[in-house]
Amino acid sequence: MRHRFIVADSRKCIGCLSCELACAAANAGISFEEAYTTKRPLFSRNRVVKIEGKTAPLQCMHCEDAPCVSVCPHGVIETTGDTVRLNEEACVGCGTCVLVCPYGALALNPQKGRLIAQKCNLCFHLSTGPSCVQVCTTDAIRVADYDTFETLQADKG
Structure with missing residues (x-):
């Protein structure tokens, strides 16, 4: 079974940041609409980047040989x-995963009075799937998955 992840088409992305807000809202347990007015700090597990005039969300690629898994000294990141998956409750915020991610897709964010690593979790907790895709x-x-991604890449070439 090949790993799943979010793939972005920069030809279609308009850089509206809705995917960032939807991600932050879903992981905060609030609705997309509520995220516009909440006073709580929100942290997205993706971020829209702009390179050479093109925009697209950047997030965890759920690598099949993930360096973050092998480097985590506390074993809180695992392939499942x-x-x-990253167990945020057990994370001590050492940041080693952030340093080795080849995509820059992990971030240390303040949660419950401490720093913890966060990354795209494909909205595991939602039966509807990733909130970013929905919005x-x-x-x-x-x-x-990586099979589909490789096919898409071959079609571009």
Whole structure:
């Protein structure tokens, strides 16, 4: 079974940041609409980047040989089935995973009075799937696995 992750099409992304807000809201346990007015700090597990005039969300690629898994000194990041999961409750915030991520997709964020590592979790807790995919008005992002991704890359070439 190949790992799943979010794949973005920079030709369709308009940089609206809805995916960031949806991610932050879903992981805070509030609605997308409520995220506009809440006073609580929100932390997205993805971020939209702009390079050479193109925009797309950057998030965990759930690497099949994830360096963050092998380097975590506390064993709180593990490969489970077709994804890489981070146990935020057990994270001590040492930041080694942040340093080795080849995509820059992990971040240390303040939670409950301490820093913890956070990354895309594909909205495991939602039966509807990733919130970022649900709110993308241009269909620029979707869930794929590495087989699908390799096919998409070959079609571009």
